[in-house]
Amino acid sequence: MNxxxxxxxxxxxxxxxxxxxxxxxxxxIYFSVIRYNLMQPGEVGFIGLxxxxxxxxxxxxxxxIVNTLMxxxxxxxxxxxxxxxxxxxxxxxxxxxxxxxVLLISPFFVMPTxxxxxxxxxxxxxIYGVFAQVSRFLGVQPVDWMTDLPxxxxxxxxxxxxLPFATLIFVTALQSMNREQLEAAxxxxxxxxxxxxxxxxxxxxxxxxxxxxxxxxxxxxxxAEIYTTTGGxxxxxxxxxxxxxxxxxxxxxxxxxxxxxxxxAIVLANIVAIFLIRMIGKNLD
Amino acid sequence: xxxxxxxxxxFGLAVAGVSNAATELVIATVNNGHMIEMQKLTKFFExxxxxxxxxxxxxxxxxLRQRVTTDIATKGGQFDIMTIGMYETPIWGKKGWLQExxxxxxxxVDDLLPSIRxxxxxxxxxxxxxxxxxxxxxxxxxxxxxxxxxxxxxxPTWAQVKDLAAKIHxxxxxxxxxxxxxxxxxxxxxxxxxxxxxxxxxxxxDMSWKPQLESKPWKDAINFYVDLLNKYGPPGSSANSFxxxxxxxxxxxxxxxxxxxxxxxxxxxxxxxxxxxKVGFAQAPVAVTPxxxxxxxxxxxxxxxxxxxxxxxQKFIAxxxxxxxxKLVGKETGWGSVPTGTRKSTYTNxxxxxxxxxxxxxxxxxxxxxxxxxxxxxxPYVGVQYAAIPEFQAIGIAVxxxxxxxxxxxxxxxxxxxxxxxxxxxxxxxxxxYK
Amino acid sequence: MAxxxxxxxxxxxxxxxAWLVTLVIFFPLGWLVLTAFKTELQAISVPxxxxxxxxxxxxxxxxxxxxxxxxxxxxxxxxVVSTLLGLAIALPAAYSMAFFRNRWxxxxxxxxxxxxxxxxxxALVPIYVLAQTAGLLDTxxxxxxxxxxxxxxxxxxxxxxxxxDIPHEILEAAxxxxxxxxxxxxxxxxxxxxxxxxxxxxxxxxxxxxxxxxxLNLTAAKAGTLAALxxxxxxxxxxxxxxxxxxxxxxxxxxxxxxWFSQRQLVQGLTFGAVK
Numbered sequence: 004m005n006x007x008x009x010x011x012x013x014x015x016x017x018x019x020x021x022x023x024x025x026x027x028x029x030x031x032i033y034f035s036v037i038r039y040n041l042m043q044p045g046e047v048g049f050i051g052l053x054x055x056x057x058x059x060x061x062x063x064x065x066x067x068i069v070n071t072l073m074x075x076x077x078x079x080x081x082x083x084x085x086x087x088x089x090x091x092x093x094x095x096x097x098x099x100x101x102x103x104x105v106l107l108i109s110p111f112f113v114m115p116t117x118x119x120x121x122x123x124x125x126x127x128x129x130i131y132g133v134f135a136q137v138s139r140f141l142g143v144q145p146v147d148w149m150t151d152l153p154x155x156x157x158x159x160x161x162x163x164x165x166l167p168f169a170t171l172i173f174v175t176a177l178q179s180m181n182r183e184q185l186e187a188a189x190x191x192x193x194x195x196x197x198x199x200x201x202x203x204x205x206x207x208x209x210x211x212x213x214x215x216x217x218x219x220x221x222x223x224x225x226x227a228e229i230y231t232t233t234g235g236x237x238x239x240x241x242x243x244x245x246x247x248x249x250x251x252x253x254x255x256x257x258x259x260x261x262x263x264x265x266x267x268a269i270v271l272a273n274i275v276a277i278f279l280i281r282m283i284g285k286n287l288d
Numbered sequence: 289x290x291x292x293x294x295x296x297x298x299f300g301l302a303v304a305g306v307s308n309a310a311t312e313l314v315i316a317t318v319n320n321g322h323m324i325e326m327q328k329l330t331k332f333f334e335x336x337x338x339x340x341x342x343x344x345x346x347x348x349x350x351x352l353r354q355r356v357t358t359d360i361a362t363k364g365g366q367f368d369i370m371t372i373g374m375y376e377t378p379i380w381g382k383k384g385w386l387q388e389x390x391x392x393x394x395x396x397v398d399d400l401l402p403s404i405r406x407x408x409x410x411x412x413x414x415x416x417x418x419x420x421x422x423x424x425x426x427x428x429x430x431x432x433x434x435x436x437x438x439x440x441x442x443x444p445t446w447a448q449v450k451d452l453a454a455k456i457h458x459x460x461x462x463x464x465x466x467x468x469x470x471x472x473x474x475x476x477x478x479x480x481x482x483x484x485x486x487x488x489x490x491x492x493x494d495m496s497w498k499p500q501l502e503s504k505p506w507k508d509a510i511n512f513y514v515d516l517l518n519k520y521g522p523p524g525s526s527a528n529s530f531x532x533x534x535x536x537x538x539x540x541x542x543x544x545x546x547x548x549x550x551x552x553x554x555x556x557x558x559x560x561x562x563x564x565x566k567v568g569f570a571q572a573p574v575a576v577t578p579x580x581x582x583x584x585x586x587x588x589x590x591x592x593x594x595x596x597x598x599x600x601x602q603k604f605i606a607x608x609x610x611x612x613x614x615k616l617v618g619k620e621t622g623w624g625s626v627p628t629g630t631r632k633s634t635y636t637n638x639x640x641x642x643x644x645x646x647x648x649x650x651x652x653x654x655x656x657x658x659x660x661x662x663x664x665x666x667x668p669y670v671g672v673q674y675a676a677i678p679e680f681q682a683i684g685i686a687v688x689x690x691x692x693x694x695x696x697x698x699x700x701x702x703x704x705x706x707x708x709x710x711x712x713x714x715x716x717x718x719x720x721x722y723k
Numbered sequence: 724m725a726x727x728x729x730x731x732x733x734x735x736x737x738x739x740x741a742w743l744v745t746l747v748i749f750f751p752l753g754w755l756v757l758t759a760f761k762t763e764l765q766a767i768s769v770p771x772x773x774x775x776x777x778x779x780x781x782x783x784x785x786x787x788x789x790x791x792x793x794x795x796x797x798x799x800x801x802x803v804v805s806t807l808l809g810l811a812i813a814l815p816a817a818y819s820m821a822f823f824r825n826r827w828x829x830x831x832x833x834x835x836x837x838x839x840x841x842x843x844x845x846a847l848v849p850i851y852v853l854a855q856t857a858g859l860l861d862t863x864x865x866x867x868x869x870x871x872x873x874x875x876x877x878x879x880x881x882x883x884x885x886x887x888d889i890p891h892e893i894l895e896a897a898x899x900x901x902x903x904x905x906x907x908x909x910x911x912x913x914x915x916x917x918x919x920x921x922x923x924x925x926x927x928x929x930x931x932x933x934x935x936x937x938x939l940n941l942t943a944a945k946a947g948t949l950a951a952l953x954x955x956x957x958x959x960x961x962x963x964x965x966x967x968x969x970x971x972x973x974x975x976x977x978x979x980x981x982x983w984f985s986q987r988q989l990v991q992g993l994t995f996g997a998v999k
Contacts, residue, residue, distance in 0.1 A: 009819040009822075016816035016875060017811060019871075020838050030845060061714075089744065110751070115933065124532075124964060130769060163748070203637050219837075234688065245844060250686075254682045255679065287832065361854060538962070
């Protein structure tokens with residue numbers, strides 16, 4: 004019973020995920036070594052690693068990897084630090100806290116493509132966007148976000164959308180904090196920084212690790228925001244790995260190269276995951 | 289046969305008729321104004337054909353293209369009618385993926401504008417029926433031109449356009465000389481830039497399919513473009529496409545604009561434009577040659593070859609692109625909203641001409657565009673502002689990204705063209721056009 | 724120990740800062756809400772209009788133009804069912820990993836997460852062909868399956884994290900009091916895990932609700948979700964900004980309502996008194 008029960012409880016999750024993973028994975032591996040372009044369905048044949056070679060020798064490949072990692076690191080940093088700050092801010096009661104909670108979480112409800120258009124048109128347009136208007140009011144030359152800071156613009160809009168996610172997880176995690184310990188520390192005269200360092204942050208360690216890992220997975224494959232706003236440009240300044248795969252899969256309709264790209268993306272994700280686990284893995288236990 | 293079997297046969301046929309009673313047509317379409325109109329008026333079709341029900345799937349252009357291409361290539365069979373453009377029609381038609389359209393005499397297929405019809409046919413067979421057609425032209429602020437003392441001819445040159453842009457460029461007053469597309473995309477900035485290259489005497493590929501992106505016409509065109517927009521264009525141009533510029537123009541911020549003829553209907557609509565009565569039209573500017581200076585595009589309805597509801601689909605398409613439909617829209621919604629760019633008869637209709645001041649300019653533009661002969665040197669591809677080959681989408685966006693970078697000043701024009709040439713060369717080699 | 728009653732300066736400062744930060748963060752969304760009530764011309768005006776006569780034209784247009792109710796129904800069914808199904812599978816798994824840890828637990832967690840490493844774009848053709856073969860194209864079932872399995876790793880991770888926060892002692896105490904596993908689960912564990920369950924459920928509900936890639940590619944006329952509604956509003960040629968804002972508002976509204984009502988559940992605290 005002792006050994007059987009945990010396994011039985013795990014079984015549905017493991018089995019279904021295994022099937023979900025293995026079938027598309029095998030198909031993708033198969034597609035990646037054949038010539039398979041949807042527009043030429045007749046010409047299929049084994050071509051070994053040619054698709055990989057083609058994907059890897061894309062002149063934007065290196066930049067795409069760098070951009071992907073930068074996007075990842077920046078958004079994670081912003082959302083984790085911001086999320087913890089916000090969660091701490093609204094941890095203790097104050098007037099209107101319930102409404103504040105809903106308002107803070109709501110950006111997460113917006114659909115990613117709408118989010119992208121919202122930022123591109125309303126906030127960042129150098130002529131009629133809000134940032135531009137505010138800049139002009141302050142007498143400062145408006146920033147041309149999409150042209151001069153394309154990757155940063157994308158980072159900003161993605162971070163805005165994911166901040167609520169992190170905040171909500173931290174808010175819930177803070178609920179399980181030992182309040183009595185906290186009161187005792189306060190009575191002993193601990194400053195807020197000390198409370199932070201010795202009580203709050205260690206308690207949040209696990210949820211921070213969870214947020215980082217989950218966001219890593221999602222952020223690796225975003226491309227809709229990029230496609231809608233900058234189109235990957237100017238040049239390849241805001242092209243990431245998912246965008247390259249998208250270009251092959253849905254513009255070129257080359258399922259072979261796209262599959263090769265997808266597998267390379269998995270490799271990258273694994274590398275990043277191993278790296279992250281080394282850094283924060285202890286916190287997961 | 290005896291009475292009993294005759295009865296059985298009749299009964300069987302009746303049942304078959306009953307079970308066929310409601311054919312359901314699923315139509316995938318793009319969400320521009322004319323299509324929205326058509327959805328509203330579908331009830332008229334269903335009333336006239338009680339055994340057919342129509343269901344619409346409306347998607348944004350990029351998503352639509354991806355969706356229908358995936359479906360037709362994997363023979364998914366999800367759609368009975370697909371809305372495709374002039375880009376897909378020759379490619380898919382040649383592959384035999386589309387059903388040939390054979391409308392009856394009442395449809396008057398000769399009434400279709402010749403260039404549009406040609407763009408949607410392969411070897412003389414019509415594979416998609418147009419419900420909306422457009423070309424490109426120059427739309428400028430007559431009031432600003434008058435103030436600067438310049439009168440633009442109906443066929444201006446790019447040099448004249450640049451002159452006028454310089455004169456009316458006034459950022460202090462919030463007016464920019466000229467607004468042009470810059471967002472990377474084969475249908476965004478590259479649509480416009482291809483026409484600019486064409487009119488400078490260039491082409492995408494020579495007769496052996498080698499990309500020509502480092503040729504003199506390309507260098508001339510792109511240098512001109514970057515110079516013009518950086519001097520007299522609005523900030524943020526490298527991310528602007530049709531809608532962004534439309535917003536700017538309607539706010540009175542653009543002195544000139546070269547883009548789709550449909551823009552004219554928006555900027556002259558007092559409900560959405562602050563400068564509705566101040567707009568003048570001219571044909572798209574030319575440089576070295578008028579060939580390919582203005583583009584040609586149509587959204588059309590096509591039937592996938594494997595569709596199970598061929599007959600019903602043909603009926604719907606014939607209805608939706610007929611003369612009667614145009615009249616129906618005119619009556620129900622107003623002549624300013626009728627689908628344009630498809631039939632000659634629309635342009636001779638006095639009600640339409642009264643409601644659409646730009647009709648003349650638009651028809652002239654459409655008539656002068658020829659997808660089979662749009663470049664000065666002979667080309668192996670069809671298409672005015674694109675090359676109708678499957679590889680073009682990926683090539684288009686890669687080149688578009690480089691052009692956007694050149695415009696933003698991130699790379700030099702020469703460098704951008706070199707990178708573009710390499711990207712195009714790579715794709716063409718992989719696709720097997722040459723070794 | 725009672726906290727200082729009334730309006731201490733610390734409370735005022737905190738309230739002001741919290742509200743200021745909230746308004747800044749909420750501002751873009753608030754602007755979207757305002758735009759839903761504007762005409763297209765007002766939506767793009769420079770300078771932007773804060774005060775204007777609101778119009779309901781956009782709502783009428785959206786309602787008339789598309790089948791909002793069908794899309795909303797599909798979104799509701801696919802999101803809710805997939806979330807509940809996912810929770811049903813994830814909860815036992817998370818419980819097992821949280822309370823019966825062994826040296827494989829972390830690897831198992833990582834493996835589950837790795838099933839999400841393949842970008843959806845890359846898996847489009849395999850999944851499309853699979854769905855087609857199974858005759859599941861344009862069905863809610865296909866979406867439910869995809870959403871459930873896509874969110875399952877996230878649910879397991881988040882529930883695992885919450886459960887690890889629950890001290891063993893409480894469960895030990897219940898067990899020692901003679902409770903069976905099921906009673907332990909229902910009477911002790913579930914109330915303590917409620918906050919975690921709700922936040923996990925809400926977040927995954929939103930993820931399924933906003934999922935656009937599969938929702939657009941696997942559906943046609945019958946099973947389209949609100950993602951399809953939104954996709955039908957960004958027009959290639961023509962101003963659509965006010966209408967899109969309106970459609971987005973109509974797409975978000977049900978979730979916001981749900982979020983508001985599940986407020987209390989989200990932040991239900993653990994009662995440490997029980998340990999004593």
